[in-house]
Amino acid sequence: MLETVHVPPSVDEALLALRDGAVLMGGGTTVMPQVNTMPVEFTEVVSLRRAGISGIEVVDAVATVGATTTIAEIGADERLAFLRPVVQTFASPPLRNLATIGGNLFVPQPGGDFGVCLLALDATVAVAGPAGTRDVGVAEVLEHGVAAGEVVTAVSFPVPADGTFFYRKAMRRRYNSAAIVSVAAVLVREAGVVRSARVVLGGAGSRPVRAKAAEHALVGKPLDDASVAAAATAALADATTFDDAFASAWYRSRVLPVHFRRALLGG
Amino acid sequence: MTELIDHDYFAGDGDDLHVVGTSVTRADALGHVTGRTQFFEDLLLADCLHLKMHRSERHHALLKRVDVSGALEVPGVVRVLTHEDVPENWYTVLRLIGVEPNDQPVLPEDRVLWRGEPIVAVVAETEASALEGAARVEVEYEDLPAVLTMEEALTEDAPIIKPHGANCFIYEGHPCRRIRFGNVEHAFAQADHVFEWRYESEPIEHAPVETTGCIVVPQPNGRLKIHSNTQAAFFTLDNTALIIGGPFNRLQLVGGTVGGGFGGKVDVIVEPIACLAALATNRPVEYVYSRLEEMQVSSTRSAEIFVVKDGVMADGRIVARKVTCYMEAGAYTGHTTYGVTKCAAHMPGPYSIPNVWVDAYCVYTNRTPTGPMRGFGVTNADFALETQMDRIARALEMDPLELRLKNAYRDGDLKAHRKVAEGAALVEVIQRAAELTGHELAEEYERMSSLTHAGVGV
Amino acid sequence: MPSRVIELVVNGRHRELLVRPGMSLLGALRDGLGLTGAKRGCADGSCGACTVMLDGKPVLSCLVAVETVDGAAVRTVEGMAPDGPLTELQQAFVDGFATQCGFCTPGILMAAEALLAENPEPTREEVVRAISGSVCRCTGYTAIVDAILAGAEARRGVTV
Numbered sequence: 001m002l003e004t005v006h007v008p009p010s011v012d013e014a015l016l017a018l019r020d021g022a023v024l025m026g027g028g029t030t031v032m033p034q035v036n037t038m039p040v041e042f043t044e045v046v047s048l049r050r051a052g053i054s055g056i057e058v059v060d061a062v063a064t065v066g067a068t069t070t071i072a073e074i075g076a077d078e079r080l081a082f083l084r085p086v087v088q089t090f091a092s093p094p095l096r097n098l099a100t101i102g103g104n105l106f107v108p109q110p111g112g113d114f115g116v117c118l119l120a121l122d123a124t125v126a127v128a129g130p131a132g133t134r135d136v137g138v139a140e141v142l143e144h145g146v147a148a149g150e151v152v153t154a155v156s157f158p159v160p161a162d163g164t165f166f167y168r169k170a171m172r173r174r175y176n177s178a179a180i181v182s183v184a185a186v187l188v189r190e191a192g193v194v195r196s197a198r199v200v201l202g203g204a205g206s207r208p209v210r211a212k213a214a215e216h217a218l219v220g221k222p223l224d225d226a227s228v229a230a231a232a233t234a235a236l237a238d239a240t241t242f243d244d245a246f247a248s249a250w251y252r253s254r255v256l257p258v259h260f261r262r263a264l265l266g267g
Numbered sequence: 268m269t270e271l272i273d274h275d276y277f278a279g280d281g282d283d284l285h286v287v288g289t290s291v292t293r294a295d296a297l298g299h300v301t302g303r304t305q306f307f308e309d310l311l312l313a314d315c316l317h318l319k320m321h322r323s324e325r326h327h328a329l330l331k332r333v334d335v336s337g338a339l340e341v342p343g344v345v346r347v348l349t350h351e352d353v354p355e356n357w358y359t360v361l362r363l364i365g366v367e368p369n370d371q372p373v374l375p376e377d378r379v380l381w382r383g384e385p386i387v388a389v390v391a392e393t394e395a396s397a398l399e400g401a402a403r404v405e406v407e408y409e410d411l412p413a414v415l416t417m418e419e420a421l422t423e424d425a426p427i428i429k430p431h432g433a434n435c436f437i438y439e440g441h442p443c444r445r446i447r448f449g450n451v452e453h454a455f456a457q458a459d460h461v462f463e464w465r466y467e468s469e470p471i472e473h474a475p476v477e478t479t480g481c482i483v484v485p486q487p488n489g490r491l492k493i494h495s496n497t498q499a500a501f502f503t504l505d506n507t508a509l510i511i512g513g514p515f516n517r518l519q520l521v522g523g524t525v526g527g528g529f530g531g532k533v534d535v536i537v538e539p540i541a542c543l544a545a546l547a548t549n550r551p552v553e554y555v556y557s558r559l560e561e562m563q564v565s566s567t568r569s570a571e572i573f574v575v576k577d578g579v580m581a582d583g584r585i586v587a588r589k590v591t592c593y594m595e596a597g598a599y600t601g602h603t604t605y606g607v608t609k610c611a612a613h614m615p616g617p618y619s620i621p622n623v624w625v626d627a628y629c630v631y632t633n634r635t636p637t638g639p640m641r642g643f644g645v646t647n648a649d650f651a652l653e654t655q656m657d658r659i660a661r662a663l664e665m666d667p668l669e670l671r672l673k674n675a676y677r678d679g680d681l682k683a684h685r686k687v688a689e690g691a692a693l694v695e696v697i698q699r700a701a702e703l704t705g706h707e708l709a710e711e712y713e714r715m716s717s718l719t720h721a722g723v724g725v
Numbered sequence: 726m727p728s729r730v731i732e733l734v735v736n737g738r739h740r741e742l743l744v745r746p747g748m749s750l751l752g753a754l755r756d757g758l759g760l761t762g763a764k765r766g767c768a769d770g771s772c773g774a775c776t777v778m779l780d781g782k783p784v785l786s787c788l789v790a791v792e793t794v795d796g797a798a799v800r801t802v803e804g805m806a807p808d809g810p811l812t813e814l815q816q817a818f819v820d821g822f823a824t825q826c827g828f829c830t831p832g833i834l835m836a837a838e839a840l841l842a843e844n845p846e847p848t849r850e851e852v853v854r855a856i857s858g859s860v861c862r863c864t865g866y867t868a869i870v871d872a873i874l875a876g877a878e879a880r881r882g883v884t885v
Contacts, residue, residue, distance in 0.1 A: 001395055002747040003727075005792045024788065032788045033769035035747045037557050039399040045747070047793040072782070094776050094783040094836060094857025175857035292819060299827030300815040302762020302802035306828065309761035393745070474864055476766040476774055477828045526828030527765070527862045558767040 001034055003043045007050050011128050011153055017046045018149050021236060026049065026103030033107035045166050048102075053153045056080065064156040067102025072112070074101060083164045086117050086184075089169045092176040102152045105141055110178040110246060113169060115142050116202040119210060123157035123163075142207050154179050160186050168263035169202070170255060172246055179203040180247045181256045183235075183263035187223065194218045199231075201260075203252055204239035211238040214260070228239055232257035295524075307454035307494040308555060310482055316345060318544050318554040319397035321387040321404035322564065323379035326413035326633040327428060330377055330386070330406060337403030338389050343396030346547050347404075348388040350374040353543060354512040360535050360601055363505050368431060371599035371636070373510055373539055378411070380428060380598035381633050383564040390544045390552060405528055413633040417572060417593050420632045428598075429631050436596070436604050436629035444611040444629075448683040449622030451578070454587030458578030462659055465574045466651035470567035470595070473640055477526020479565055480555030481537050483545040486519075491542050493520045498528040503535045510539040511546070518542070529637035534566050534601065566638030569603060570595040578622070583665050583673050584723075587622040588615040592648070596629050597636040602643070603629050609644035612684045618650040618674040618691045623683035668697050672712045677720055691717040731795040735760065736804030750789035751775045754801060762802035762831040766860070773859030776832035777801050780791035783839035787857065802831035805838070814838065817876030818869075833859045837873045845881055849874065 005025075006017040018024070022044040025031040056068040058079045065074065074080055075087030075096065090096055090113050104114040105125070115138070123138040129150035130190050138155065146152060166185040171177040182202030188195050197215040200208050213234035221227035241252035261267075297302035321338075335347045350356050350372060358371040375386060389400035412426040419425060420434040427434055438444045455461050481495035497503040500522045508515040525532055541554040556565060571594050578587035591611060596603035611627040642649075660667035675693040682688055694717045701708050711722045728743045735758060742757035749768075754760045754777065766772035770789050775787040778800035805812050811819065814837055824830050833856050840847055840855035847855070852873045853866075861869065 001399055005746050005790050007793050007795070025793075027789055030792075032749060032790060035790075036749060036768035036787060037398075037559070039402045044875045045790070047790060049793040058703070088854070091770075092773065092854045093839070093855055094773065094785045094858045095770055095788070097779075097782045100787055106732055175854060293822065293824065295827060296822075296824050297811075298820040299824040299830045300802075300811060300818045300834065301806060302760075302831040304827050306761075306764070308765065309755075311756065311759055395747075473862070475826075475828075476772055476860055477764065477826070478766065525826060526766075527826045529862070547772070558769060558771070 001043065002040055002045060004045070006044065006046045008046065008048075009050055009052065011051050011053060012150060013127075014046055014048060014051045014129055014151055015128060015149065017044075018151070019044065022046050024151065026100035027070065027098035029099050029103065030107060044207055048100075048151065051151075053102075054100075058159060061159045062156055063159050064154055065101055066154050067152045068100045069102075070097055071101065071104070072096040072100045073218070079159070082160060082162075083117065085167045086113055086169075089113070089171065091176070101155060104153060105138070105155075106145065109180075109208065110180070110203040110244065112208065113179065113182060113202060116182055116200050116208040117184045118155055118157060119208045120186050120198045120200040121157035121160065122186070122198060123155050126137050126154040126156070128153050139210070161188075164188055166263050168259055169260045178246055181241075181252050183260050185264060187218065187264070189223060192222050194221060194223055196228075199235070201235060201239055201256070203247070204241055206242070206255065209238055209240070211235045213237050219250065223264060225261075225265070228261050229257075231264075232260040235260050278489075304524060306477060306526055307480060307482055307496050307522070308477075308553070310494050312482070312484065312551045313481065315551040315553050316390050316392065316544065316548060317365055317394045317397040318388050318390050318541055319394070319401040320385040320560075321389065321401045321406070323382055323384040323386055323406075323408075323412060325379060325408045326382050326415065327411040328379055328408035329411060330375065330379060331409050332405075333387060334405040335387055337405060338387070338400035339397050341391070341400040341403060343392040344389055344400040344408065345392065346390040346544065347400070348374070348390070348540060348543060348547065349386075350376045351531060351694065352547065353510065353539075355510050358506065358535065358539075358599070358601075360502060360506055360533075361605055362509075363502070366520060366600070366604055367520075370429075371601065378440070379408075380612070381635055383560075383635060384598065385540075388540050388544060388554075390548060411702060415632060415634060417570065417595050417630045417632060420630050421593070421628075428633060434631045436600060436607070436631075438604075438608075442626070442628065444607050444627040446623055446625035446683050448624070449587075451587040451589045451622045451624040454622040455576075455578040455589075458580045458586055459581040461576065462579060462655070462662065463574065463576040464655060465572070465657060466647075466654060467573075468568075468571050468647050468650070470570050470635070470637065472565070473527070473529040473531030474562065475529065475531060478556040478558060478561040479532055479537055479540050480553065482551055482553045483538070483541045484551040485545050485549055490517050490519055491545055493518060493522075493538050493542065495520060495522045496525045496528075497522055497532050497535070497538065498525055498530070499533040499535070503538050506535045507523070507539045507542055511542050512521050512693040524711025529641055530643060531565055531567075532602050534636075536565070536640055551720045566601065566636055568640035568647075569597075569606065569637040571647040573648065575651055577655065577659060578635075579659055579663070583659075583663055583670050585615075585618060585620050585659070585674050588620045589624040590614050591626045592651075593628045594644070595634065595637060596631050597634045598631065599636040601636045602638050602718045606644035608637065608650050613645045613648050616649070616656075617676055617685060618671070619676040619680040619688075619693075620674065620683070625683070636662055666708070668701055668706060669708060669712050670716050671674050672697055672708070673723060675717070677717050677723075693717065726860075729792060731791060733796070734798040735793070736800055736807065740819055744791050745791070748791050749787050750777070750779070750784075750791045750794060750799070751841065754786065754799070755790040760801050760803050764828055764831065766828065766876040771860070772829075772832075773836065773856075774829055774832045776835040776859065778835060778839060781842075783836050783858075791817070800835075800838075801843035802834050805834065813879035814841070814873065814876035817872040817879060821868055821875060823872035824867040829859055829861040829863075833861070833869060837876070840873075841880065845875070845877060847877060
C-alpha cells in the first residue's frame, strides 16, 4: 500500500528518494490509475513534477526537451511545430496537460506515441543516476528501460528539415484512442531520390519497431507509389502485430500497408 | 413554422394541450450545469467504510476452500462477509412478480458460475485497504467444464451448468416460451416463397459514465437509509428487504438520480450486501463499482440469435412466420426470463400474419449475467424482423415501405399472442414518413388506413 | 500512513486540507473540500468526468497526485457561477438541452471554458477536439457541441 509520495525539488534529491522499490511518476497517467483502482505493491512514489527538468531548448537545430515537459507544452512550441500531428492525435487535451515526453518512453504499445517518433528522430536520452549522467540512444531505453535508481532527465533530437518528417496514427475513433498502427518516418531526399530513411512502426510490437526492411526498400528510389508499396509490404515483415481491445493482430497486419502508404504519400 | 401538433390525426385533442408543442426547461438542468446535482457518491460522510469484492477468477468451478484470514490481517479491514452472513441468500430479482426458481445467490455457497462472480465482501476504513483485503482472500477452485456461447450450451452433450438440469429456463414444462397461432407448416406449403435468414448480436455493455453503487447509512431509529443510483427503486427496496430479513419499512431508499442507466442499473446488486455490512458494523458503508467492474461484471444486453422463416405470397402478403430465438441469460436468470417473454410477445412484429410459431429460449452460459438495455427483449428482435422485411422486399422487387403497409396490423386484428390490436398507427406513420422524405407510394398504399383492411387481401 | 497538509487556491479562495498519500486532486476536491462537481467515472483518465482547471489548464484530476501540486490554483465547475447568474456557457447548456443525466456535464463545461479562454471563436471541429477527453453516454454530443458554440457566441455579444 502506498505510504509516501515524494516531490523532490531537484534531480539530485529525486535520485536520493529513489530507494529500493520506489516508483517514478512523471505525469501520473500510468501510476495514478494503479494507485486509484488496485492494491499496489510499491510503498513509495517519487514524483518528478517539480524536479526542474521541464522546458524546451533549440540550439543549432537540435532540440533538447526536458523529461517532464508535457505533451501540450510541446504542441504549443512553434519551434516544434512539426510534431503537431503527433500531439493532436495523442489522447485528449486534459491528458496532454499531464503526460510527459519522458514518461511516454516507458508506455507499452499501442500507447507510447512519442516513443515511436523519437526513435524515428534518432533521439538521444539523457539519464541521471547515482553514478553520474550518461547519454544513450532512445532505442536502448525503449527496449531495456533504464537501471533501477536512474532518472531520464531529457531527450534531444535534430529538428528535421521541412518535408522530411512523416507521421500517421490510425485509430478506432477520431480522437482520444490508442493506435491501431502508427508510422513515423524521417526521410531525406536529394535529387528526387531517398538518401536516408528511418521508419518506425507503432502498434506493431510491444515496443516501437524500427522497420529496417521498409527503410531498405525506400533508399535509393524516388518516393512514389511503386517504392512505397514495396516498402509497405516489407514493413509487414518487420512487424509482430498483436491482439488487444482496439484491434486484432490480423487487422493490424491487414491495414498496416495502407496506413504506411498514407503516412508517406498522403491520401 | 411547422405545426407541432397534427390536428388532422388528433382532431379535437389539441384544445387542452398546453405543454405539448412548447419547450420546457428540464427540471434538473440547473443542478447539472452548476455541479450541484446530488449523485449518490456526492454524499460525504466522515466515517464511511468501503466495501470491495473478491471475485471469481474462473468461469465455472466448485469452491473447495475460501480463506479470508489474509484479508483480516490488512490494517484497516474491519469486517469480511461471506454467504454465511446473508440471511436469505437469493437474488432472484423477479421473484416479487412470482418468477421462480430461486436461482442466484447473493454470495455463492459451493460454486461459481461466471468469471467475476462476487465471493467475499471486504469492508475497510479506506478504499485502498478494502482493495488490499479483497486481493488477499484466497480461493481454491476445482474447475468444472464451462459453456461460453449459446451454441455450446445447447449442444446435445453440453455440460449442464444449472441445478434444475437444463441450460435453458423452463417455461411451464417447456424449454422455451412458445407462441402457436394457426398452422405455419400448412401455410409454408401454400406459400409462393419461403425465406429463412439468421441474425446474431453480441453482448453490449451500457457503460454509463457513473458506475453502479450505493452508500448505506444506519439511522438512529434502527432503519437503514440507502443512497443508490438504482433505476429500480422499488425492486431494490423490496428485494433488499427479502434478502436481509425484517420488515420492508426498515429500509428507506433515496434515489432517482442516475448517472446513466440504460437498463444497466436495475439488478439490485450492490445494495443488499452493503446493507448487511452496515448492519454488521453500525457504520455507513459505500459499495461502488470500479470502471473495470462496470465493464466486465455489471449486466450487459444479452447476446441474441434469431432465425426467422417466412412464407410469402407473390403479392407480398406474409402468410406464415416462424421465429426461433435465443437470448443469453449468462450464468443466472436475472431479468432475462421476462425479456424472453417480452420478445415472444413482440412477435411477429407490427404485422398481421395469420400463422405464427415462436420458440424463444432463455439460455444459460458461464458468462456475465445479462440484463435489460434500451428496449429489453425487443430491440434486437426488431433488427432481425425489419432486416427480414427489407430482404423480402428486395427478393420480391417490391418497395420496402409498401411491403410493410400491406402487412401492417390494423385495429381489431388478433395478434399472435391473442391480444386484439387497438390504436394501431403503423400505416399512418409510414405514410407520413414517406411524405416527409419524398418517398412516393403507389396510390393504393396512400389510401390505406389503420382503421380498415382496404387494399389488404385477407 | 502519515497524512499531509497541503494548500490550494480553489476558485479564488485559499484552502488548506489534509490528504492521504496518493490521494488524487479529485479525491481532495470531493472528500477534502466538499466540491463534488468533479466526478469519478473511471479513475484512470479515460472518461473526463473529473476535468478541472489546474493553474489555468484543463487536467484530469483523478490522475494528479495532489501532493505534487501543493500551492496550485484550481478552478472547478462550482467556481463558474458561485452565487448567482449562470455564465453564458451554462445557460446555453440549459437552453439547448445539452444535459441528460448530468454526470459528464461539469467535466465538459471545464473543457469548454478552457477552450474559450484561449479561443473565443472556435470552429465546430475545435470544439469537438477540445471536449474529446470527455465521454457522454446519453446525448450523442451534438447538443453539447451546439451549446458550446452558442455559449461562445453569447459571450462574444453576438445574437444567435
